[in-house]
Amino acid sequence: MAFSCTLSHPLFSKIRCVSVSASSRVAVAMSNDSVAMEEKSSKLKIPHVLSVAGSDSGGGAGIQADLKTCGARGVYCSTVITAVTAQNTIGVQGVNLVPEEFVAEQLRSVLSDMQVDVVKTGMLPSIGVVKVFCRILKEYKVQALVVDPVMASTSGDVLANSSILAGLWEELLPMADIVTPNLKEASALLGGVKLTTVADMHSAAKSIHDFGPRHVLVKGGDLPASLDAVDVLFDGINFHEFRASRIQTRNTHGTGCTLASCIAAELAKGSPMLQAVQVAKHYVETALNYSKDITIGSGPQGPFDHLLKLKHSFSSSSRQRGFSPDDLLLYAVTDSGMNKRWGRSIPDAVKAAIEGGATIIQLREKEADTREFVELAKASLEICRSHGVPLLINDRVDVALASDADGVHVGQSDMSPRVVRSLLGPDKIIGVSCKTPEQALQAWSDTADYIGSGGVFPTSTKANNKTIGLDGLKTVCLASKLPVVAIGGIGIGNAGSVMEIGVPNLKGVAVVSALFDRECVTTETRKLHSVLTDVLSTQASR
Numbered sequence: 001m002a003f004s005c006t007l008s009h010p011l012f013s014k015i016r017c018v019s020v021s022a023s024s025r026v027a028v029a030m031s032n033d034s035v036a037m038e039e040k041s042s043k044l045k046i047p048h049v050l051s052v053a054g055s056d057s058g059g060g061a062g063i064q065a066d067l068k069t070c071g072a073r074g075v076y077c078s079t080v081i082t083a084v085t086a087q088n089t090i091g092v093q094g095v096n097l098v099p100e101e102f103v104a105e106q107l108r109s110v111l112s113d114m115q116v117d118v119v120k121t122g123m124l125p126s127i128g129v130v131k132v133f134c135r136i137l138k139e140y141k142v143q144a145l146v147v148d149p150v151m152a153s154t155s156g157d158v159l160a161n162s163s164i165l166a167g168l169w170e171e172l173l174p175m176a177d178i179v180t181p182n183l184k185e186a187s188a189l190l191g192g193v194k195l196t197t198v199a200d201m202h203s204a205a206k207s208i209h210d211f212g213p214r215h216v217l218v219k220g221g222d223l224p225a226s227l228d229a230v231d232v233l234f235d236g237i238n239f240h241e242f243r244a245s246r247i248q249t250r251n252t253h254g255t256g257c258t259l260a261s262c263i264a265a266e267l268a269k270g271s272p273m274l275q276a277v278q279v280a281k282h283y284v285e286t287a288l289n290y291s292k293d294i295t296i297g298s299g300p301q302g303p304f305d306h307l308l309k310l311k312h313s314f315s316s317s318s319r320q321r322g323f324s325p326d327d328l329l330l331y332a333v334t335d336s337g338m339n340k341r342w343g344r345s346i347p348d349a350v351k352a353a354i355e356g357g358a359t360i361i362q363l364r365e366k367e368a369d370t371r372e373f374v375e376l377a378k379a380s381l382e383i384c385r386s387h388g389v390p391l392l393i394n395d396r397v398d399v400a401l402a403s404d405a406d407g408v409h410v411g412q413s414d415m416s417p418r419v420v421r422s423l424l425g426p427d428k429i430i431g432v433s434c435k436t437p438e439q440a441l442q443a444w445s446d447t448a449d450y451i452g453s454g455g456v457f458p459t460s461t462k463a464n465n466k467t468i469g470l471d472g473l474k475t476v477c478l479a480s481k482l483p484v485v486a487i488g489g490i491g492i493g494n495a496g497s498v499m500e501i502g503v504p505n506l507k508g509v510a511v512v513s514a515l516f517d518r519e520c521v522t523t524e525t526r527k528l529h530s531v532l533t534d535v536l537s538t539q540a541s542r
């Protein structure tokens, strides 16, 4: 017996039904015992999101965005397909609805068998699907429900008819822990009210909250003439604004789906709502920033790469694992003059620092000629690789490329980090020296991985270096979207005071003479390492 349905609503000119005949369906019988055994035997519970959404053939939104986002956030994602769309960077060419009965069957297949923590809805294309979804969800216990009230694609094409609004109001929104309308969707939910300012977003969030969702997040990706990308969250009592710099890019297709599925992923991992939204906002911003130069499709609205940052941290060409901000804890910067004075080679100095607990090494050789610098880098890299410690080269991108070092650290007058990124690729580590908040934001925009900020205290290691002090360091850290390592005149006596300025993204200290202008590098490094780890454990116990 074949299912088929016709939709007369004029909005559905492109929408056709997909027919699912009983014979074409392959019944997959799985004995409950084997499933039960499988679940009992496995101890590891992975956070689980069920995405109930439409398929986006272009791969940038809908189900595809949800799967990639959950993957990027380390969460398992199962799927219920509500529609299959033919769409690309130009728009939506066609939509085939999955019959309500088959949406119900997919829902039961997943919810009856798997421990779903959070359900996220995207495209629910008809009032019938909304009703089926609400009825079945009530039969199962999940932690949270995230509703992204998809009504139109970024290209403006309709993905759900206006009758769905009634379904949202009456049935779905009262069940939602959070609903995430964009400006058009918020306006539609409120009968077409104009929303053009942040203040309008506040009142819209409050009005939509009256329909019953516990939280409302009105997304401002399309806020006209706004320098920032602002979202407004209302929890029934307080408003919270989430601001990100507006990334100048055509690659914003699927940002809303991604934000909602990232919120669902963070909730599934146990985060409270406010933190989940914060993490999701940062994830979208980071993914957009990393993707702004990619080109997929010829239309006005391109997709972005949800996994670019992830690829960067699981590179095969350099170290076993990618960069982690924790690598910045004890950052040893070599100095050939000092090491010559103490009669040790650079590789010896590198080995001694690593044995003392250095977590990252930077070769800073202003005098060495290129051939010598490449040889030093290769010898040092062998030592670093054997200990799993990243090796960065100061300024010299050519030496980093020739030696396959793990990355480069550049100053404000060196090659732009964005050009360095284009030469080294997404797998390598790029650090930038920054004295001001503006420089810190620019470094993030240029896809750097961390910033070095200082000089914190006066230092003889670097001539004419303006010191910024602990206050200046704190100002830069608070503005930075990247992890920070402090540098300049830091040693055993003041490293504790640096780490205790109380900013979470200050991840460590970079030192030169405190290690290398001393008789025993390993001993000095050990002493500094214990100062730093004592500070970290005290902070962790607070």
Ligand SMILES: Nc1ncnc2c1ncn2[C@@H]1O[C@H](COP(=O)(O)OP(=O)(O)OP(=O)(O)O)[C@@H](O)[C@H]1O
Residues within 6 Å of the ligand: 061, 152, 153, 154, 181, 182, 183, 219, 220, 221, 222, 229, 230, 231, 244, 245, 246, 247, 248, 249, 252, 253, 254, 255, 256, 257, 258, 259, 281, 284, 285, 288
């Ligand atoms: N150019 C941009 N730069 C930074 N953040 C952006 C940009 N565009 C959108 N965002 C952010 O992306 C998230 C999604 O908002 P948006 O208004 O794009 O949702 P949407 O229209 O539902 O997206 P889509 O329908 O394409 O999935 C919000 O956090 C928003 O602030």
Ligand SMILES: Cc1ncc(CO)c(N)n1
Residues within 6 Å of the ligand: 053, 054, 055, 056, 061, 062, 063, 085, 122, 123, 150, 152, 153, 154, 159, 253, 254, 256, 257
């Ligand atoms: C299938 C699907 N869901 C959601 C969106 C929102 O952009 C889209 N474009 N396509």
Ligand SMILES: [Mg+2]
Residues within 6 Å of the ligand: 150, 152, 182, 256, 257
């Ligand atoms: Mg959307």
